[in-house]
Amino acid sequence: MSGNLSFLYNDELTVLKLRKLYEDRGFKKFRMSKFESYDFYARNKDFLVGNRIITFTDLNGKLMALKPDVTLSIVKNADNTADRQKLYYTENVYRESKDIHEFKEISQVGLEVLGDIDLFQTVEIITLAVKSLLELDENAILEISHMGYTEGLLDCLTNDTHLRAELHKLFKEKNAHDLIKLAESNSLPKSPVNTAVDVMSCKSSNDETIENALSNALNNRMQEAVKEVSAIFSLLKKTDLDKHIRIDFSVTDDPGYYNGILMHGYVHSIPRDVLSGGRYDSLMSKMGKDKTQAMGFAIYFDALDRKLHVRNKIGTDVIVVYNENSDINILADFCNKLSADGISYNAVTKIPENICNSKVYSVDGTDVKEVTL
Numbered sequence: 001m002s003g004n005l006s007f008l009y010n011d012e013l014t015v016l017k018l019r020k021l022y023e024d025r026g027f028k029k030f031r032m033s034k035f036e037s038y039d040f041y042a043r044n045k046d047f048l049v050g051n052r053i054i055t056f057t058d059l060n061g062k063l064m065a066l067k068p069d070v071t072l073s074i075v076k077n078a079d080n081t082a083d084r085q086k087l088y089y090t091e092n093v094y095r096e097s098k099d100i101h102e103f104k105e106i107s108q109v110g111l112e113v114l115g116d117i118d119l120f121q122t123v124e125i126i127t128l129a130v131k132s133l134l135e136l137d138e139n140a141i142l143e144i145s146h147m148g149y150t151e152g153l154l155d156c157l158t159n160d161t162h163l164r165a166e167l168h169k170l171f172k173e174k175n176a177h178d179l180i181k182l183a184e185s186n187s188l189p190k191s192p193v194n195t196a197v198d199v200m201s202c203k204s205s206n207d208e209t210i211e212n213a214l215s216n217a218l219n220n221r222m223q224e225a226v227k228e229v230s231a232i233f234s235l236l237k238k239t240d241l242d243k244h245i246r247i248d249f250s251v252t253d254d255p256g257y258y259n260g261i262l263m264h265g266y267v268h269s270i271p272r273d274v275l276s277g278g279r280y281d282s283l284m285s286k287m288g289k290d291k292t293q294a295m296g297f298a299i300y301f302d303a304l305d306r307k308l309h310v311r312n313k314i315g316t317d318v319i320v321v322y323n324e325n326s327d328i329n330i331l332a333d334f335c336n337k338l339s340a341d342g343i344s345y346n347a348v349t350k351i352p353e354n355i356c357n358s359k360v361y362s363v364d365g366t367d368v369k370e371v372t373l
Contacts, residue, residue, distance in 0.1 A: 067094065071110075075287050075289070086113050110298035140266065142266075143265070145262040149225040152220075206246065
């Protein structure tokens, strides 16, 4: 990336770097309207973060919504005739904040692959997720799990929809104590309960975690999930990215949305995930695109505000101080030369209180001289 980009805020610079990262891998930018028919989101509320949507009535009397989600719009507008679509986006969404009880405009950057998702494509998406995180923090971690393992484990416990949902919630919270109590009160089989507790408490290396998960697999669904994660990790170990991967089969999410690999990304000093995503064929099926597979992730810049919303370089190269006695031609010539030389400047009548590594020049009458502070 060439040119002087020092005037950008770090979040703006990061977005540019991410765009280049994705475009270098053949991803095309997806653009969408700020508005969508409210009916579209109302039909798909199960897939939204939060239940509230900002609505308004347009000039034709139609109820519209400020978009609360990008993935839904991408899926809706997906080209069914294409073998595979590789799309990325930089969009703002409008929804309830995870951190505070109010609506927020949230900047998101993400990518989606729609079509045939093979092992290579899966690894490429995960690789891009890791590299995206590393643009935010050199010590970032991407957590990988698989919905098939959780769902396979629940298959061994119960077929009751309500009880399954309760168990899923406790498993997601890693609440082993209440999970055991719930299992005992409903006379559920002990073996899968013990497996659930063991998986939740596993703190081993990635290779040991995979081995432990495979030895604890109670059915084919769980075995296939571990084998897929193992194959992915084997390919990641051929790069230096594997040190930024943490495998944890106790991590789960909405089974109505996700059906395979799950990803959650973390950076230093932020106590929540800043990246999330995974395989979501279930969403494609719900929207009538049964033969289309899909996988992607999003980075939530609202969580990164404090970390990124600062200037890459604070201030200008030169502060030019002038007064009522300054020769306007001398002042203009001096500033024009600075500009022609690619030097940033700020012409002021009073020296600012906080100067960050800027040289200071004074134009007094016809004299131009550097000021030592």
